[in-house]
Amino acid sequence: MPQAYVRRSAVGETPRWDLLDWSDPQDRPELLELLYGGGSVLVQHDGEPLLGRARGSRTGASITSMSTVMSLTASLLEELGLGPGKRVLDVGTGTGVTAAVACQVCGDGSVVTLDRDRPLTEAAAVRLADLGFRPTVACGPGEEGFPDRAPYDRIFVSYAVEHVPAALVDQLARGGRLLVHVTTASPSWPALAVVERTLDGQFRAELRAGGFAHCAGHGLERILLTEEFRSHLASEPGTWTQQSTLALPADTDRGFWVAADHLLGGSLVRDFAAEHLVIGAPSCGSWLRVEPAGHRRWNVTVRGPRDIWKELQDLAALWRAVGSPDRYRLLFAPDGGQRAASECGRLSWQLLEPPLPYEGAIL
Numbered sequence: 001m002p003q004a005y006v007r008r009s010a011v012g013e014t015p016r017w018d019l020l021d022w023s024d025p026q027d028r029p030e031l032l033e034l035l036y037g038g039g040s041v042l043v044q045h046d047g048e049p050l051l052g053r054a055r056g057s058r059t060g061a062s063i064t065s066m067s068t069v070m071s072l073t074a075s076l077l078e079e080l081g082l083g084p085g086k087r088v089l090d091v092g093t094g095t096g097v098t099a100a101v102a103c104q105v106c107g108d109g110s111v112v113t114l115d116r117d118r119p120l121t122e123a124a125a126v127r128l129a130d131l132g133f134r135p136t137v138a139c140g141p142g143e144e145g146f147p148d149r150a151p152y153d154r155i156f157v158s159y160a161v162e163h164v165p166a167a168l169v170d171q172l173a174r175g176g177r178l179l180v181h182v183t184t185a186s187p188s189w190p191a192l193a194v195v196e197r198t199l200d201g202q203f204r205a206e207l208r209a210g211g212f213a214h215c216a217g218h219g220l221e222r223i224l225l226t227e228e229f230r231s232h233l234a235s236e237p238g239t240w241t242q243q244s245t246l247a248l249p250a251d252t253d254r255g256f257w258v259a260a261d262h263l264l265g266g267s268l269v270r271d272f273a274a275e276h277l278v279i280g281a282p283s284c285g286s287w288l289r290v291e292p293a294g295h296r297r298w299n300v301t302v303r304g305p306r307d308i309w310k311e312l313q314d315l316a317a318l319w320r321a322v323g324s325p326d327r328y329r330l331l332f333a334p335d336g337g338q339r340a341a342s343e344c345g346r347l348s349w350q351l352l353e354p355p356l357p358y359e360g361a362i363l
């Protein structure tokens with residue numbers, strides 16, 4: 001990547017970024033640090049064309065494309081199980097990193113990479129060709145896949161959806177595997193849907209609790225509670241405060257938090273910037289704060305029409321009763337409905353139907 005943005009403004013200030021460019025020796029150390037630092041690399045501001053851009057500052061609007069965090073990309077590509085000759089559909093071209101890896105491993109003749117953003121696909125096609133790769137680069141909605149070259153042995157989606165796109169499942173070859181992140185209106189606790197088609201044509205799918213989306217460092221207002229919500233939280237007294245010896249499942253018990261995200265209204269936002277556990281429900285103004293108060297004791301404060309503490313404790317009891325799962329079966333109904341369920345089926349929920357037109361959340 002010969003160019004990348006670095007953010008210069010703090011959260012809450014008018015956003016400002018500098019576009020660094022490899023052709024300027026002054027930019028090189030910082031650009032190298034960005035590219036090899038393991039974080040998400042920001043590549044597009046406000047939907048701009050990528051080819052022929054001048055280095056320098058940009059203010060306002062937002063970053064509209066970036067790479068996925070590299071460690072997440074690497075572990076997902078391993079999970080995908082690429083191999084020579086596999087037919088691959090890479091959905092969400094972005095910087096073209098995943099497409100380049102797929103071309104290198106599988107051979108570029110069997111790779112299709114698809115993104116809804118034309119400037120991104122144009123730039124990716126040029127960059128991939130510079131590296132000697134000529135996959136099919138297509139522009140269009142990822143949810144429709146690319147039927148012209150179906151079926152695919154591997155399908156990889158690098159943005160999050162609320163519902164596994166049916167067209168992508170249809171385009172999966174026998175023996176194939178599809179990976180896509182599933183989230184709700186709040187991307188606090190994403191899950192990874194792994195869909196496999198057996199050699200006799202049956203579908204087997206599961207939903208695994210995944211890494212936190214906030215690693216990407218983008219879309220903070222959707223991941224953290226807003227400034228305004230946090231100032232309410234700091235100044236308002238709770239509806240009640242009590243000391244509790246009951247702990248909630250830990251952050252690492254992701255299977256619980258995925259279930260909470262879907263079952264408790266799908267609108268809970270975990271404030272990962274807060275020092276202790278803070279969860280808000282911006283749609284109704286309710287919030288929960290849990291602070292340590294000595295050995296195995298916590299001060300719990302809640303406010304608002306929802307008692308988020310009770311909701312979470314009740315769900316935690318059910319989650320523990322069904323064996324504290326970190327993955328769920330994903331069931332596809334003939335009418336298109338999709339349901340996640342624990343092995344015994346006592347803990348289950350329906351995935352959201354996709355809104356129209358579909359807007360993918362960026363991971």
Ligand SMILES: C[S@@+](CC[C@H](N)C(=O)[O-])C[C@H]1O[C@@H](n2cnc3c(N)ncnc32)[C@H](O)[C@@H]1O
Nearest residue numbers: 067092094095097098115116141142158159360
């Ligand atoms: C995190 S980036 C992709 C990372 C990429 N695989 C890489 O190697 O850098 C997500 C990409 O998905 C694209 N995208 C988001 N929603 C989409 C949709 N509904 N259809 C097609 N592309 C979409 C965005 O334009 C963006 O380029």
